[in-house]
Amino acid sequence: MKNIWNKISFIGLDGFKQNEAIYSYRETILLNRITAVIVLVVLVYLPIEVIFNSWELVGFILIELVILSLTLVWNKLKWFQFAKHYFLVLTLFILIPMVLLIPKGAGNEYFLIPASIGGVLFYKEKWKSILFFIITIILFFSLIHLREFVEPLLVVPEEKLNFFNKIFIAMSFIMVFIIIWYFKLSNEEYEKLIQLKNKQLNEINEEVTQQKDEINKQNKIVQEKNKEITDSIIYAKRIQNAILPPDKRIREHLLDSFILYIPKDIIAGDFYWMESISVIANEEQPVPKSRKVKQSANNEKIASSESLRSQNRKGAILFAAADCTGHGVPGAMVSVVCNNALNRCVREYGITEPGKILDKTREIVVQEFEKSDEDVKDGMDIALCSLQLSESYSTLKYAGANNPLWIINPNRKSWPENSLPFGEGWDGTEIKATKQPIGKIDNPTPFTTHNIELQKGDTIYIFTDGFQDQFGGEKGKKYRPLQLKEKLLAIQNEPLDVQKTILEKEFENWKGDLEQVDDVCIIGVRI
Numbered sequence: 001m002k003n004i005w006n007k008i009s010f011i012g013l014d015g016f017k018q019n020e021a022i023y024s025y026r027e028t029i030l031l032n033r034i035t036a037v038i039v040l041v042v043l044v045y046l047p048i049e050v051i052f053n054s055w056e057l058v059g060f061i062l063i064e065l066v067i068l069s070l071t072l073v074w075n076k077l078k079w080f081q082f083a084k085h086y087f088l089v090l091t092l093f094i095l096i097p098m099v100l101l102i103p104k105g106a107g108n109e110y111f112l113i114p115a116s117i118g119g120v121l122f123y124k125e126k127w128k129s130i131l132f133f134i135i136t137i138i139l140f141f142s143l144i145h146l147r148e149f150v151e152p153l154l155v156v157p158e159e160k161l162n163f164f165n166k167i168f169i170a171m172s173f174i175m176v177f178i179i180i181w182y183f184k185l186s187n188e189e190y191e192k193l194i195q196l197k198n199k200q201l202n203e204i205n206e207e208v209t210q211q212k213d214e215i216n217k218q219n220k221i222v223q224e225k226n227k228e229i230t231d232s233i234i235y236a237k238r239i240q241n242a243i244l245p246p247d248k249r250i251r252e253h254l255l256d257s258f259i260l261y262i263p264k265d266i267i268a269g270d271f272y273w274m275e276s277i278s279v280i281a282n283e284e285q286p287v288p289k290s291r292k293v294k295q296s297a298n299n300e301k302i303a304s305s306e307s308l309r310s311q312n313r314k315g316a317i318l319f320a321a322a323d324c325t326g327h328g329v330p331g332a333m334v335s336v337v338c339n340n341a342l343n344r345c346v347r348e349y350g351i352t353e354p355g356k357i358l359d360k361t362r363e364i365v366v367q368e369f370e371k372s373d374e375d376v377k378d379g380m381d382i383a384l385c386s387l388q389l390s391e392s393y394s395t396l397k398y399a400g401a402n403n404p405l406w407i408i409n410p411n412r413k414s415w416p417e418n419s420l421p422f423g424e425g426w427d428g429t430e431i432k433a434t435k436q437p438i439g440k441i442d443n444p445t446p447f448t449t450h451n452i453e454l455q456k457g458d459t460i461y462i463f464t465d466g467f468q469d470q471f472g473g474e475k476g477k478k479y480r481p482l483q484l485k486e487k488l489l490a491i492q493n494e495p496l497d498v499q500k501t502i503l504e505k506e507f508e509n510w511k512g513d514l515e516q517v518d519d520v521c522i523i524g525v526r527i
Contacts, residue, residue, distance in 0.1 A: 008036045012075035027122060028080055030182075031087060034121075035071045037178055041171060048167065060101065064094055084122050088132065091115040092139055103155070104147040107165035112140045114175035121179070233266045233329065240267050240332055243339050245274040253317045254387075254525050258500035262466070262507065262520035269324040269331020270464045270519035271339060275346050277386075278315045316388035318346065318354070321521045323403065323464035325378040325439075331519070338380045338438065341365050354384045354399035355449030362401075362438045362447075369440065379439020383462035387525070394527065396452040396460065400433025406461040406485070407431070407452070408492055416452050423489050458527045459496075461488060466520035467503075472510035479510055496524050 011032050013025065042065055049058045068090060074083035092115060098108045119132025250257060259272055320342070324334040341364035345357045362379075369376035381402035388395050398405045407415075408428035415421050415429040422428050434447045468479045487506060491499050503522065 005036075008072070009033050011072050012078050012080070024080060027084065028075055030121060031084060032072060032075060033182065034179070035068060035087065038175070039065055039069060041175065045167070045171065057101065060097065067094070088118045088122060091118060092136060095143065101152060102164070103152040103161060107168040109140055109143045110168050110172040111175075112136050112143075113172045114179060116140075117176070117179060230266075236329070236332060237267045240271070240335070243336070244271060250274060254319065256496055256526040258496045258524045260467075260500050260503050260520065260522040260524075262504070262516070264466070264516045264519050265328040267329060267332040268519040269326050269328070269335055270466060270521040271322050271324070271335045272320065272521055272523060273322060273339060273342055274317065274319040275343070276315055276317055277346060277352050316352065316386050318352075318357070318384065318386050319462075319523060319525070320382055320384040321403065321462045321464055321523050322380050322382040323466070323519070323521070324380040330378075334378045334380065337368050338365060338382075341368070341438075352386065353449050354386050354397050355447040358382065358384060358399050358401055358434075358438060358447040362444065365438055366440050377440050379437045381433075381437050381464070383433065385460065385462060387460075389527075394454045396454050398431055398450045398452065399447045400431075400462075401436060401438050401447065402433050403462065403464065404433045405431040405450075406488070407458050408461070408488055409455060409458045410492060411457050412455060416450075418450075422485055427489055427492070428485065454527050456527060459492065460525040460527070461522065463522040464519065466516075466518035467507060467522060469518055470507065470511055470514075470520075471517060472512050472514050476514065496526055499524060 009029050009032050013028060042061060046058060046061060049055075049061065068087075071083050071087045071090075074080075074086060092112070095108060095111055102108060116133050116136035119129035119136075123129045123132065250259065253274065253276060261268075261270070261272065263270070322335070322338060322342075324331050324338055326334065338361065341361040342357065344364060345351045345360045349360060351357050351360055365379055369378065383400045383403040383405055384398065385405065386397040388397075406428055407419075408423075410425065410427040412427070415426070416431070419429040419431050422430060431450050431452065434445070436444060436447075463484075468481045468484050470479050471477065472479065487503070488499075491502050494502065507520065
């Protein structure tokens with residue numbers, strides 16, 4: 001019996017998603033059940049009519065049952081809205097034919113009492129429920145008044161009318177009771193369901209709270225670890241800064257210079273290096289040949305400030321811009337190894353020629369990394385210069401591992417042989433580096449040392465690749481070496497401290513909101 005009741009209740013709801021329209025879901029179940037109850041009550045009543053030999057009413061009631069049962073058919077076809085309106089209209093007007101059949105006093109108009117509740121059951125809008133109730137009341141009194149003017153088709157004895165009157169009143173109350181009882185049971189069912197859902201929700205909330213507490217605990221641990229790591233990195237930055245030459249020392253040896261240093265992270269893989277070395281005072285320095293580029297003219301020997309000459313008359317200044325593998329912590333660790341190797345070359349082995357320094361640096365770096373069980377191929381690219389100024393001549397020795405040297409001087413008449421002039425008026429030139437890094441490679445070759453005779457107004461630039469590799473601009477492309485050359489040519493008449501500021505702003509404007517891709521290091525020295 002329960003299975004049959006459930007099948008009737010859920011007619012038309014196969015494949016229906018309750019969570020998408022819960023009101024329509026419950027409304028359809030209620031309509032199916034009320035229709036089934038009415039049909040059942042009427043079927044129970046039919047034998048009474050048979051007992052009284054009211055076959056005309058039996059036939060009429062059977063027709064009404066078929067018409068009423070169509071409500072279930074409409075729901076089966078999933079015409080839910082049509083089924084609802086069909087049922088409500090039918091309950092109102094199905095009694096009108098009975099007025100024409102049964103005389104006054106039968107009480108069949110009392111069926112409108114339970115029917116008046118239909119608006120409350122099936123309409124969400126209050127005004128529709130009230131309107132339906134008003135129409136039902138008007139129809140109720142209209143039927144009573146209509147009996148005064150309509151002659152019934154059936155003649156029913158007085159005692160039979162009294163019996164029917166009691167039966168119809170009882171059935172009306174029974175239907176009202178069933179509806180109220182159904183809602184009471186439904187409310188209890190939904191209260192239990194709500195309690196169950198609340199219990200499940202509370203369990204979920206407790207679980208979420210526990211997970212939240214665990215997440216907060218883990219977040220706190222992560223924050224503490226991050227702080228420890230950040231503090232360690234900041235301390236490592238202090239150590240890295242300690243191995244970089246201080247500004248005061250740079251100013252002592254390179255009076256007119258700048259260093260643009262922009263690490264990608266707190267610590268960097270790029271670093272700049274400087275070392276002062278002694279040379280034999282009366283050593284004969286070879287004067288390298290120069291080739292004419294613009295027109296033949298006698299080269300002008302450098303005439304730099306007397307203070308700088310007096311400081312470096314018997315010595316030379318080594319300075320370099322280096323780019324170690326990676327950036328951040330890994331790059332910084334490699335930079336310590338490479339910085340130490342450069343220091344050992346000069347201080348321990350007494351090497352002063354840039355090319356030989358790079359050869360020895362490579363040997364030391366490879367030896368250090370070979371101590372590991374793993375195959376470490378980290379290393380660095382570098383541009384290394386040795387600058388010597390004297391009263392009679394000024395020379396620059398340069399060697400590079402992948403990183404070139406640029407010299408710019410709009411007043412130059414010629415550039416060294418084997419260099420690559422650039423600019424509209426050949427205002428600058430590039431000295432190519434040896435195409436190999438400092439590190440473990442197959443078939444390494446010695447690094448070449450280039451000797452360059454300097455002239456007054458020459459500006460030396462060495463750098464890593466972080467500036468020209470930065471993505472940015474309107475199209476998000478790389479800055480490119482050619483663009484950096486053009487920028488340096490454009491600001492050549494500016495003092496070097498102003499050039500540094502201009503380059504710094506140029507980098508920030510080009511980068512915009514994009515992430516910095518690498519460390520940046522540019523060194524400029526003017527003669």
